[in-house]
Amino acid sequence: MRPVVTTFLLVPLLLVAWQNGAQANWWYLGVEPRLNSGSGLGNGGEGQAQIVGAGVIGPASAEKNCKSVHLTAKQQAICSRSPPVLQAVSAGARLAIEECQHQFRSARWNCSISPENPDNIFGGVMLVNSREAAFVYAISAAGVAYSVTRACSRGELTDCSCDNRVRTRHQNNWQWGGCSEDIHFGEKFSREWSDGGEEPVKEGVLHGPKGLAGQLIRKHDSEAGRRAVRSRMQRVCKCHGMSGSCSVRVCWRRLPAFRVAGAALAALHEGAALVRLAQRGGRRPARLRPARPDLKRPNKTDLVYLEDSPDYCEKNITLGIPGTRGRICNRTSLGLDGCRLLCCGRGYQTRVRDVTEKCNCRFVWCCHVKCELCRHKREEHVCN
16 A cells, blocks of 8 residues: 555655665656765764655666556556666756755755655655645646656757757847757656555545645645756857858757756745635535735745644654754854754754865876875854
8 A cells, every 4th residue: 555645756766665774665757866975864973874856767677667556557657668767867856966965955844854754755744734845846747747857858868858849939140059958758657657646635635745735735846846956947059160150150058957946946945835626616626815915826836834833943754854953054044954943942052173184185196186185173063
């Protein structure tokens, strides 16, 4: 029986079943966790390992992985049409995890991973339809759309390639050429994969993990994530002509750096709209509406949420929240990483560590960099 959380897009992507202390079920996605031994699982503690991303398996195992019981029947069918797409999906999962951890690295919830939780690597946080869950849905959908689009332009998938539709647009001082990356295909696949992961909502079930409200939230935020990538597609041009005359200017469209989309979604997280489920009479479907009359109606690019965020200050085993005790803070910062905010008013301790780092590096012809090792003391501030 699949866990409740697995009804969503990255559910087959981000779900981890940790059995007998081993990373047992990353294989079905083609995802292998990469461990960073220098940082803790969400609390910055020493001597612990943090999952910072995922690797991608080879195509030989992709077809077998399409039949994983962790994928819905619809997702298995999508995967079976083109088994190599699972590699692109797993790469999108890696992008989503790493970008989430980067954007929230200084916040009380730092996109921490909970390997002890058998339901989802983000823990029970995803069972609360909060701002943070909204961001995870959005960045997950964006990661899949981005990775599949990139795989198309690289020729790694057989049912897509470059976007030739842009060539029909006529311009005056330049012309279309090269390989424009087909974000429309990536968006379509991400949407199909997301919808394929959703289970039908039982009649009358409005709230909770399997309720109609949560499903509408996931669909809205996933779409916002895809749009964050598409709206930031870049036009790149190259000149052709004798002696740099640029008599012919050829342009094509390419994906932005994923960090650009991640930063945009992080900003939307800060201004996410609180909504409620509005049921309408007759056969008209239920819709999301602002929770209060004085709130602005969200558009398709905004992130929306239903519930207030949990308390991320203290450890919560049920939700898989590690708390902020032991996190390193910035004593002089007034931002989220400052000791006052990050430590939640509990105060902090200062410690001095001996650190050995490379220094006085210089380039040696040819062709390597030679560095010295320097030892110095570093002052760190740790939340109580």
